[in-house]
Amino acid sequence: MPATLSRFTPVPLEQASRLLNHGPTVLVTSAAGGRRNIMSAAWSMPVEFSPPRLAVVIDKHTYTRELVMASGHVGICVPGAAFADKAYAVGSSSGRDLGARDKFDAYAIPTVTGPVLGLPLVEEGVAAWLECRLIPEPHTEAAYDTCFVEVVSAAADPRVFAGGHWTFDEGNADLHTLHHLGAGVFVCAGRTVRAKPLA
Amino acid sequence: MPATLSRFTPVPLEQASRLLNHGPTVLVTSAAGGRRNIMSAAWSMPVEFSPPRLAVVIDKHTYTRELVMASGHVGICVPGAAFADKAYAVGSSSGRDLGARDKFDAYAIPTVTGPVLGLPLVEEGVAAWLECRLIPEPHTEAAYDTCFVEVVSAAADPRVFAGGHWTFDEGNADLHTLHHLGAGVFVCAGRTVRAKPLA
Numbered sequence: 001m002p003a004t005l006s007r008f009t010p011v012p013l014e015q016a017s018r019l020l021n022h023g024p025t026v027l028v029t030s031a032a033g034g035r036r037n038i039m040s041a042a043w044s045m046p047v048e049f050s051p052p053r054l055a056v057v058i059d060k061h062t063y064t065r066e067l068v069m070a071s072g073h074v075g076i077c078v079p080g081a082a083f084a085d086k087a088y089a090v091g092s093s094s095g096r097d098l099g100a101r102d103k104f105d106a107y108a109i110p111t112v113t114g115p116v117l118g119l120p121l122v123e124e125g126v127a128a129w130l131e132c133r134l135i136p137e138p139h140t141e142a143a144y145d146t147c148f149v150e151v152v153s154a155a156a157d158p159r160v161f162a163g164g165h166w167t168f169d170e171g172n173a174d175l176h177t178l179h180h181l182g183a184g185v186f187v188c189a190g191r192t193v194r195a196k197p198l199a
Numbered sequence: 200m201p202a203t204l205s206r207f208t209p210v211p212l213e214q215a216s217r218l219l220n221h222g223p224t225v226l227v228t229s230a231a232g233g234r235r236n237i238m239s240a241a242w243s244m245p246v247e248f249s250p251p252r253l254a255v256v257i258d259k260h261t262y263t264r265e266l267v268m269a270s271g272h273v274g275i276c277v278p279g280a281a282f283a284d285k286a287y288a289v290g291s292s293s294g295r296d297l298g299a300r301d302k303f304d305a306y307a308i309p310t311v312t313g314p315v316l317g318l319p320l321v322e323e324g325v326a327a328w329l330e331c332r333l334i335p336e337p338h339t340e341a342a343y344d345t346c347f348v349e350v351v352s353a354a355a356d357p358r359v360f361a362g363g364h365w366t367f368d369e370g371n372a373d374l375h376t377l378h379h380l381g382a383g384v385f386v387c388a389g390r391t392v393r394a395k396p397l398a
Contacts, residue, residue: 018380018381021241021242021379021380021381022222022224022241022378022379022380022385022386023221023222023223023224023241023244023378024222025221025222042220042221042222042245043220043244043245043246044244045222045242045243045244045254045256046241046242046256047242047256047343047344047345048343048344053343055244055254055343055345057244057245057246081392084392084393084394085394085395085396085397086397087394088394089394089396089397107397137338137339139336139338140336140339144246144247144252144254144347145246145247146246146254146345148339148343164381165380165381165384166380166386168386176389178392179221179222179378179388180220180221181217181220181221181364181365181391182217182220182363182364184393184394185364185391185392185393185394186221186391186392186393186394187221187365187367187388187389187390187391187392188389188390188391188392189378189386189388189389190375190386190387190388190389190390191386191387191389192380192384192385192386192387193280193283193377193384193385193386193387194283194383194384194385195283195284195286195287195288195383195384195385196284197284197288198284198285198288198306
């Protein structure tokens, strides 16, 4: 499937951590040497606001890890509720097994091309994406499968993230973020509560 | 406030990662040299199932970081929706400023005593807790404020987590996990979706 044009709104880098602050499950995309891949990852988090840096666990046996180490680039996409079936599918299969095809084709996932790193990124059924550069940390990559990355571009669907803020309401239920509980069961972002100041 | 007796159900260590798999905001508790503290942290994640290991970002300027480095122990509690005001309060104030008091007393947060490490842990308004030992990693602690820990005991409120699985329903809304969007606004765990297998 050829890449389509982005319809997302750019997110300033100083707001990029807000895309992951609430702990959504993400899709990790990668490309190197003419191959590309997508997997899901429940384990990621911001580690710094500015420069915007993240940590993401990518098992050393995965095809994604191989492509990330070869390219030094990591795409992170934040899927919405409507993407649950595909998020689980790309998290339970390997792109190594597909021969000339890849998981984007196998699961009919259209891509856009990242503006800075040229990564394959997903927008259909997705709330936001980030393009990142790997910060090489051989020890933590080996000991904890934990990869540190720095965000170099980000964008979001303005129906769910705009002006630096998430809005989850009945009108955008398909874009409510997914949070993997385990074994293909996700809990979706639900009601919003605003903390009241305590004396 | 004296510690009370735990009313939670133990969680086997091989299931401990499930308590954080969906990205909830947590409370980090600590104690050293007769002092104790509690802060909230939006940035944590599992990094390994077995042994159960986590990464949590604890800013090097915080009082919590000082106590964690002194003791080598980290308490992680998973607050429910009813705890939102207190979660934000303990995340926006420092235990250093309270003189002889501490934040547990200042915000009327009762504690239980962790069975393995003796950490102060919270159950009232909270869904689960984990006691952890710090795995010293001076470089990532300094460069990314990222602390790696290993879980040594865990327990959960059986109304929301039992048999290794979360159940979020109308009957336990106060225990639905909190996920910090920013500036005191949280989104709660909402509806559950189960991925359907794709061809």
